[in-house]
Amino acid sequence: MKLIPFVSIFVALAGCNLRTAQGAGRNGAFIGYHESEARREVTLAAQPKPGPFRVKISSSYGEFIIKLRPDLAPDTCTLVWELAQKGNCPACKFYRHEPVPMDWGRDGFWGPPYALLQGSLADLAREPPFENQGNSVKKGDICMIPNCKEFFIATADHPEWGHSHTIWGEVEDLSAEPNYPFEPFHSNTHDNITTRWLDNTYAFNLTAIEPVPLDTGSGSGTGARLLLNNAT
Known part of the structure; x- marks a missing residue:
C-alpha cells in the first residue's frame, strides 16, 4: 500500500519506549524522540592525526x-567505539530484515516492506541520546532508534522518516546485506501498518578497527582514541 508522508502512525517496537520528537514527523516504521541533555565533545587524540574511526559488525x-x-553524533559514536574496543558483544543481534520493495519512492510509496536491517546493541554502556541536526537517512547509513539501544542499517534512502533518527555511521560496503536472512518472519500490524519481524535472531560481534594515520597510509593509529570532555 502507499503511505502518505508525515502521516501520524504508530508501530510497536519491543524493548523500546518510543516517544515523538519535537519537529520530527511520525512515520510507518518508527516514532522519533528528541532527548535534551548536555552533549560531550568528542576529540581525536593521536599523533600523527588518524584517519576515520571504523568498527566492524561480523x-x-x-x-x-x-x-x-x-x-x-559524538556521544553515540563514543558509546559504540567503547563497546567495539571490548571486542565482545554477547547481546548484539539482528532480528528484523525488510527488503527494498519495487517502486520504492515512486509516487510517495515508502513501503511496506521498509528497506532496512535492524538489530540491537544492548551491550552499550547506556542509552544513547538523540543526535540529529537536520540530516535525513540515506542508503548505507547506520542509525539509532531514539530512546533505546536498537539500530538499523538503511538499505535505501528514507526521506519519509525526516530527521527523527541518530545517524552515527556509514556502511562502506553493503554487499553482505542480502546474505542475512529475510525469512522466516512474522508480521505485526498496528493501525493498518504492517512490519516484518524475523522468527529467529542472528547474533553478531562488534569490534574496533584501529585508525590508520593519514600521513603514512599504513600501520596502526598509535593510540588513537575517542576522548570525552564535558561540553561547556
Missing part, C-alpha cells in the same frame, strides 16, 4: 565495515 553471514561519524 557474523557467519558476512561483515559490515562502518565509518563512524562523530561529526554527526
